[in-house]
Amino acid sequence: MSEIIIKNVRKEFDDFVAVQSSSFTIEDGEFFMLLGPSGCGKTTTLRMIAGLELPTSGEILIDGQDVSRLPASQRDIAFVFQMFALYPHMNVRNNISYPLKSQGMRRRDMRAKVAEVSKILGIEDILDKPVGGLSGGDRQRVALGRAIVRDPKAFMMDEPLGALDAEFREHMAEELRSLHDRMNATTVYVTHDQLEAMQMGDKIVVMNHGVIEQFGTPQDIYDRPATTFVAEFIGSPAMNLIRFEGQLAAGDDAVSVGSHRVAVPQSSATAAGKLVLGVRPEHVQLNDASAEGLAARVVATEYLGTTQIVTLESEHGEVKARTAASIDVGVGENLRLGFDVRTLSLFDEADGKVIPSALHDQARDRAGGWAHG
Numbered sequence: 384m385s386e387i388i389i390k391n392v393r394k395e396f397d398d399f400v401a402v403q404s405s406s407f408t409i410e411d412g413e414f415f416m417l418l419g420p421s422g423c424g425k426t427t428t429l430r431m432i433a434g435l436e437l438p439t440s441g442e443i444l445i446d447g448q449d450v451s452r453l454p455a456s457q458r459d460i461a462f463v464f465q466m467f468a469l470y471p472h473m474n475v476r477n478n479i480s481y482p483l484k485s486q487g488m489r490r491r492d493m494r495a496k497v498a499e500v501s502k503i504l505g506i507e508d509i510l511d512k513p514v515g516g517l518s519g520g521d522r523q524r525v526a527l528g529r530a531i532v533r534d535p536k537a538f539m540m541d542e543p544l545g546a547l548d549a550e551f552r553e554h555m556a557e558e559l560r561s562l563h564d565r566m567n568a569t570t571v572y573v574t575h576d577q578l579e580a581m582q583m584g585d586k587i588v589v590m591n592h593g594v595i596e597q598f599g600t601p602q603d604i605y606d607r608p609a610t611t612f613v614a615e616f617i618g619s620p621a622m623n624l625i626r627f628e629g630q631l632a633a634g635d636d637a638v639s640v641g642s643h644r645v646a647v648p649q650s651s652a653t654a655a656g657k658l659v660l661g662v663r664p665e666h667v668q669l670n671d672a673s674a675e676g677l678a679a680r681v682v683a684t685e686y687l688g689t690t691q692i693v694t695l696e697s698e699h700g701e702v703k704a705r706t707a708a709s710i711d712v713g714v715g716e717n718l719r720l721g722f723d724v725r726t727l728s729l730f731d732e733a734d735g736k737v738i739p740s741a742l743h744d745q746a747r748d749r750a751g752g753w754a755h756g
C-alpha cells in the first residue's frame with residue numbers, strides 16, 4: 384500500500400482560508416484520523432488527498448509521486464462516503480463487483496475477487512440478496528466491499544459511522560478497525576468524535592479553524608497536548624486548565640500558583656504572565672485539608688460505577704478529579720489538591736501553546752514536529 388505526504392498544503396475558497404498551510408505524513412498501512420470540530424477543514428483536507436479538490440498551494444505525494452495536480456481518477460484512492468450510495472436495483476454481488484466491471488475485468492476474475500472480499504467482510508451468505516432489504520450494518524459492509532474490491536492505494540472515509548446510533552456505531556468501529564488490521568491498507572478517517580479517534584487511530588491530526596494544532600499517536604496527544612485547544616478537545620471530562628499569573632525560567636522544575644509551589648516537568652523555555660496549568664482529572668489527587676496543595680472545596684460528585692467525577696471550586700477556578708468510586712468525599716468538604724508532576728502540562732495563555740519540557744519535546748520529536756503556528 385502507500386505512504387502519503389502532505390507538504391505545506393493550503394486551500395482557499397475565494398478569500399476564505401479553509402486549510403492553512405499544513406504538513407504531515409501518513410505512513411504506509413496506518414489508520415490515520417483527521418479530528419476536529421465542525422468547519423475546521425477535515426473534509427476539505429480529505430478531498431484534497433483524494434483529488435476531489437485541488438490545493439491552492441502545496442504538494443501531496445503518494446508513494447513519492449507528486450499527485451497534487453492529478454484528478455481523482457488517476458490517484459487510485461477509494462473514497463467511502465458517509466451516505467453509502469449503493470445501487471438499489473442490483474444485488475450485493477453486483478454492487479461489489481461494479482468497479483471491476485467498469486474496469487473491464489473478466490467475469491471469472493471478478494467472481495474470485497468478490498468471493499475474497501466477501502469472505503474478509505463475512506457477507507458470503509448474502510451475495511445474491513437485493514441490497515434494498517439489508518440491515519444498516521450489512522449495507523455498510525457492502526459499501527466497504529465495493530471500496531476494497533479494486534485494491535486501491537488508500538481509503539478515505541468521511542465520518543462513515545456518523546449516521547449510526549451509538550451502540551451500533553461502536554460495533555462498526557471495531558469491525559472497521561479489525562478489517563484494517565487484516566488488510567493493512569492506508570486509511571484516512573475523518574471524525575469530530577475524539578473517543579472514536581482515540582480508539583481507532585494509529586495517529587491523529589487535530590485541526591481547528593483550518594490549522595493543525597497537533598499530530599501524533601493517541602497517547603502522545605492525550606498525555607502531551609501541544610495547545611490548550613487540544614487539551615480541552617481530547618478527554619472526557621476535558622483536561623483541567625488552571626489559570627494563574629506566574630513566571631518560569633528555562634530549567635525550572637516548579638512554579639508558583641498563587642501561594643503554592645507546584646512541581647512541574649523541567650521547563651526548556653522561559654515564560655511569564657498569564658500561564659495555564661493543564662492536568663487530567665485522573666491525575667488530580669484529593670488530600671485532606673491539613674496536607675500541602677491547592678485549596679479547593681467539593682461542589683458536586685458524579686457516581687460512575689467504578690469511578691466518580693468530583694467537581695471542586697478553587698481560587699483558580701473549577702477543577703474536576705476522577706477518583707475511585709470507593710473514596711468517600713462529600714459536597715462542601717474542604718480539601719487540598721495534589722498533582723502528579725510527570726503528567727502536568729504548562730501553557731502560555733496568550734498563544735495557547737505548551738511551554739516545552741523534555742517530555743513534550745520527546746512527544747514532538749516522535750511525531751516528527753508539530754505543525755501549528
Ligand SMILES: Nc1ncnc2c1ncn2[C@@H]1O[C@H](COP(=O)(O)OP(=O)(O)OP(=O)(O)O)[C@@H](O)[C@H]1O
Nearest residue numbers: 396399401419420421422423424425426427428575
Ligand atoms: N466549496 C466550498 N466553498 C466555500 N467554502 C467551503 C467550501 N467547502 C468548504 N468550505 C468551508 O470551508 C470550511 C471547512 O469545511 P470542511 O467541510 O472541510 O469542514 P469539516 O471539518 O469537514 O466540518 P464538518 O465536521 O462540519 O463536516 C468551512 O467553513 C466550510 O464552510
Ligand SMILES: [Mg+2]
Nearest residue numbers: 425426427541
Ligand atoms: Mg466534514
